[in-house]
Amino acid sequence: MYQKLCFLILPFLFLQLSAQSFKVIPLGVKGGSDESNLSAYLVAPFNSSDFICLDAGTVHTGVEKAVKASLFKTSAERAIKNNIKGYCISHPHLDHLAGLIINSPDDTAKNIYGLPFCLDVIKDKYFTWKSWANFADQGDKPALNKYHYTYLKEGEEIALEQTQMRVKAFALSHSSPYQSTAFLIQSNDNYVLYLGDTGADETEKSDRLNFLWEAISPLIKTKKLKGIFIEVSFPNQQPAKQLFGHLTPALLMQEMENLARLTGKEAMRGFKVLITHIKPAGNHSAEIKRQLQQSNKLQLQLVYPQQAQLLKL
Template sequence: MTNAKISVRLKHLSRAARVLFLSCLLPLVCAPDALSSAADSPSGLKIVALGVRGGIVDGDLTAFLIHPSGDLRSLMCDAGTLGNGLLVAAKRGNLGGRTPDQTLGSDIKAFLITHAHLDHVAGMLVAATDYPGNAVYALPSTNEVLGEDYLNWAAWPNFSDRGKAPRLGSLHLRDMTPGVATPVAGTAMTATAWPLEHGGVESTAFLVQAGNSAVACLGDHGPDGASGEGRGHQLWRALAPLVRSGQLRTIITEASYADPRTESQLFGHMTPKYLIASLRDLAEEVGRPNALLGVTVIVSHVKYPVGGEAAYRKLILRQLREGNDLGVKFVVPEQGDKWDVP
């Protein structure tokens, strides 16, 4: 209805009727976005790297903040570092206008923990003293270690809802069943877990989904070995249909060391050579030409020689690019980096 037609029709109404009519109309005129918010709401996911290293820099250890576009209700995939990572991301303008305190206190609703090594959980444990109330999703083996080895009143107060009394109950440990999608409490996302092998420790790969967007976040893991039928292969077999359909275009994984490195010195980690071999396995499972063309692979958990960190990271990225025959976009991130996932 045009403004002219509205004016003509208003002339024939009483004053009270005009007030009632305008009170109903004005919210729609003044806030046109409200009419189309459902249809035009942002889609996709956002990722912010709060920690990207696997070495001795304790203010920059593995931690990725993930939330849907237009929805700040977030989860963490691992949390080796929280506070310092949020400070860095905020300084770079990558927290969506929120302060670190707001992100910790209101936005982060849950943690996905790939395994209980300290460089993947320290930030979560420390933050629990002042920012309680989060769900912790993990495979049963990981939650068992969290409860018995950390949240036991010896290593750290028991902020969980399990284990040694008194239970403070501010971290809600939730066991996941492999391959079963689980709604992430307080968010619009789901998470699905698959086990990985990390030098004798059970690690985890998480698939995070919101609508038609997905991110795979892999914890520490090594190559499958000579058989090629290990947990890495099983993961790619499960995720291949999502890559084929275009829903999964971003993978967070690790390459802790540069090549060359013998298998006996991997300690359950990857190098560029092994990572590219693993991605070729995924491409074969997808089963079409250029299967991974344009897929972004964020390579985290880089360990490095003391004093040679920058050069080591550049070396790993160069080796990845030189061996890249898949059309993958490799990224070795810096703390505070942000990505938009369609």
């Protein structure tokens, strides 16, 4: 009887464990105003503590809260130095970058990954001796050589050093002609997709999201993509002329419908869409959640990350 019970239970436990491919620690989730809680997400394979940081608006405060939540068994300073193995920066706006800059004096050597438009701004505007010390390996002299700029090529997958992951970058439109980036993270044939700030193709007069959906739709159909982190900054009442390259609930759902045309609606049912970058003004958060729920015809699994609360994907 015992052997039969084990025979039945063990495969179930294996499936439960194997279903968890990534762990994500949000260091910051908001879209502005609160400098202690700005866009930054630590991602690692589920069995690893070697993280990549996707954007870096808030770093130290988020790691401190993660330590208090027992997500790290060390100090915040040591976790930043030893567990964050590199940074993928979607675009050089301060709410996605400030934590990296501020914590650079006490950080350890690691890579900053990004498309050229993003890394060039960091090099030419932030890590300069006029605005901050140059902790990178290019730009103003003397270069302190702590950070190495790793220039990504759109659509080309490369290894994320000192981790078990790889990354592929896709350009996004963030209030045209300005750009942002989506990072497709891969580990053991499992994937997670993180989008920095982005407007909808309709409002941006762009096809960049459509290009991205075409690239990742096969991964949804085969259940290899475990979730999409995507912004919804404003409620539907926000005038189109004041979106500044961001999404509303209606625009997000329009884009999810575009994606569903490529995957089939059945593949989207229950698929995890993690909502990021909500602007904290007024009652935006509650209003955005209400509007998303009302328009969720695809029956997506909508998730709202919270700072220092572990996500399992």
